[in-house]
Amino acid sequence: MSTPAVLAIDQGTTGSTALVVAHxxxxxxxxxxxxxxxxxxxxxxxxxxVELWEVTARVAREAMASTPEARAARLASLGITNQRETLxxxxxxxxxxxxxxxxxxxxxxxxxxxxxxxxxxxxxFRERTGLVLDPYFTGTKLxxxxxxxxxxxxxxxxxxxxxxxxxxxxxARLTRGRNHVTDATNASRTLLYDxxxxxxxxxxxxxxxxPRALLPDVKPSRGEFGIASGEFLGSxxxxxxxxxxxxxxxxxxxxxxxxxxxNTYGTGAFLLLHTGTEPVxxxxxxxxxxxxxxxxxxxxxxEGAVFIAGAAIQWLRDELGLLASSADSEAMAAGLPENEGxxxxxxxxxxxxxxxxxxxxxxxxxxxxxxxRAHLARAALEAMAYQTADVLEAMERDSGIGLTExxxxxxxxxxxxxxxFQAGLLGVPVRRPAVVETTAFGAAGLxxxxxxxxASPDDFLQAREHPTIFEPEMSGDxxxxxxxxxxxxxxxxxxxxxxxxxxxxx
Numbered sequence: 001m002s003t004p005a006v007l008a009i010d011q012g013t014t015g016s017t018a019l020v021v022a023h024x025x026x027x028x029x030x031x032x033x034x035x036x037x038x039x040x041x042x043x044x045x046x047x048x049x050v051e052l053w054e055v056t057a058r059v060a061r062e063a064m065a066s067t068p069e070a071r072a073a074r075l076a077s078l079g080i081t082n083q084r085e086t087l088x089x090x091x092x093x094x095x096x097x098x099x100x101x102x103x104x105x106x107x108x109x110x111x112x113x114x115x116x117x118x119x120x121x122x123x124x125f126r127e128r129t130g131l132v133l134d135p136y137f138t139g140t141k142l143x144x145x146x147x148x149x150x151x152x153x154x155x156x157x158x159x160x161x162x163x164x165x166x167x168x169x170x171x172a173r174l175t176r177g178r179n180h181v182t183d184a185t186n187a188s189r190t191l192l193y194d195x196x197x198x199x200x201x202x203x204x205x206x207x208x209x210x211p212r213a214l215l216p217d218v219k220p221s222r223g224e225f226g227i228a229s230g231e232f233l234g235s236x237x238x239x240x241x242x243x244x245x246x247x248x249x250x251x252x253x254x255x256x257x258x259x260x261x262x263n264t265y266g267t268g269a270f271l272l273l274h275t276g277t278e279p280v281x282x283x284x285x286x287x288x289x290x291x292x293x294x295x296x297x298x299x300x301x302x303e304g305a306v307f308i309a310g311a312a313i314q315w316l317r318d319e320l321g322l323l324a325s326s327a328d329s330e331a332m333a334a335g336l337p338e339n340e341g342x343x344x345x346x347x348x349x350x351x352x353x354x355x356x357x358x359x360x361x362x363x364x365x366x367x368x369x370x371x372x373r374a375h376l377a378r379a380a381l382e383a384m385a386y387q388t389a390d391v392l393e394a395m396e397r398d399s400g401i402g403l404t405e406x407x408x409x410x411x412x413x414x415x416x417x418x419x420x421f422q423a424g425l426l427g428v429p430v431r432r433p434a435v436v437e438t439t440a441f442g443a444a445g446l447x448x449x450x451x452x453x454x455a456s457p458d459d460f461l462q463a464r465e466h467p468t469i470f471e472p473e474m475s476g477d478x479x480x481x482x483x484x485x486x487x488x489x490x491x492x493x494x495x496x497x498x499x500x501x502x503x504x505x506x
Contacts, residue, residue, distance in 0.1 A: 005073035008444035018063035025463030029070025031062035043107040046100035079241035079447030081248035088169040109140035130288025139191030179226035185247040188290035222296025241446025252442030256294040265412035269306035284394035285354035294457040304353035304391035312346040333378035341366035343489035344379035354394040424474025
């Protein structure tokens with residue numbers, strides 16, 4: 001008999017992945033492809049939305065055809081997870097984009113964010129959306145586009161155009177324009193969505209000059225999003241699960257209730273702590289965002305973004321030539337009995353949560369004549385763990401919820417030395433799944449539950465292979481001494497950034 005399975009699409013910032021996930025958790029098929037990044041001006045980042053769609057549809061077909069088991073699988077549904085905050089605007093009838101997709105990394109709307117702050121709107125945005133006024137989010141990108149191309153505004157107000165995050169764009173293409181929908185996790189990243197009422201906010205739409213007619217309907221992450229046409233996938237397939245990438249990873253890790261947290265170690269690091277059915281507005285520089293409960297219904301999480309995590313190791317490898325490969329960092333770190341007072345604050349693009357200092361820059365402190373490349377590699381790995389600890393401490397202060405375990409995924413989570421150090425620094429176990437592609441697994445879980453591939457959320461989790469648990473082995477005195485050194489290093493970096501030189505003659 002053919003194996004019940006789910007097709008999961010993970011549409012990321014640099015490429016698209018597709019997995020065929022069996023009901024017993026096995027990956028029956030996989031495909032991946034990158035697509036081109038466009039940088040039309042300094043600080044601007046764009047994608048060709050048509051290329052993004054074509055690459056995603058292609059890897060979905062390739063995953064389904066990649067192995068005999070994948071070809072024989074009985075696909076029950078499709079799940080989608082996506083890069084968040086990226087904006088696409090398209091013609092509802094022709095499905096042609098009116099502009100390149102403006103990517104979440106894009107900084108062109110800094111001036112619009114400043115306008116809104118100067119007008120006194122920041123508190124209202126913070127209260128209703130749980131977000132800060134920053135170019136990172138989708139809404140100001142839409143404001144910019146409608147201002148730059150006034151002819152689009154009339155078409156938008158008439159309902160001739162559609163706007164959305166990448167999930168909505170993919171659903172529109174897969175359903176041949178029949179469905180203009182998004183899910184609550186993606187909607188909560190736009191600066192347009194009231195996370196308390198669960199609807200678009202007319203007041204915020206007004207501040208951002210966005211016609212409501214542009215926007216998609218919002219559904220729970222586990223829901224009916226339309227039928228993906230067999231024209232693209234070989235046979236019609238219901239789309240039954242959609243979530244933004246970090247919330248999908250949170251779901252894929254089984255973090256469905258208060259106190260459960262995950263960290264994704266990639267180029268940067270994204271930490272989410274599930275806080276339950278009530279939103280917790282942060283006083284510690286964190287974001288409040290919509291997440292999923294075990295049934296895929298809206299719930300809430302606190303989120304902290306670390307801008308530079310694995311990218312620091314890449315910098316040591318590519319720019320300084322200290323590593324032949326990123327994997328070499330593990331043996332180099334393990335070869336030292338201690339860090340010997342060397343700390344690396346990797347603030348290459350400013351500092352994110354909980355400091356939010358955009359002007360900060362990187363710094364290495366504690367150098368001696370005996371410092372070598374192994375010390376720098378170890379300091380870069382330690383910096384990932386220290387930054388994670390800083391954000392999690394802020395989350396605990398905001399929520400009043402004590403962490404009992406950290407669940408991890410992402411490329412750097414494969415580094416055993418880093419995971420042991422992280423467990424010791426936090427004083428709680430670190431749990432790493434056998435397969436770290438939890439973003440796609442989360443989308444598969446949401447879609448598979450809706451199709452009956454898994455009878456229950458627990459059934460879905462039990463299908464995963466056994467995780468590796470890293471128990472904390474560091475003494476309390478060592479933990480505190482290391483934290484003190486890190487805090488001194490961060491304070492030094494912040495002081496260097498904020499210090500104002502005395503003009504000559506004063």
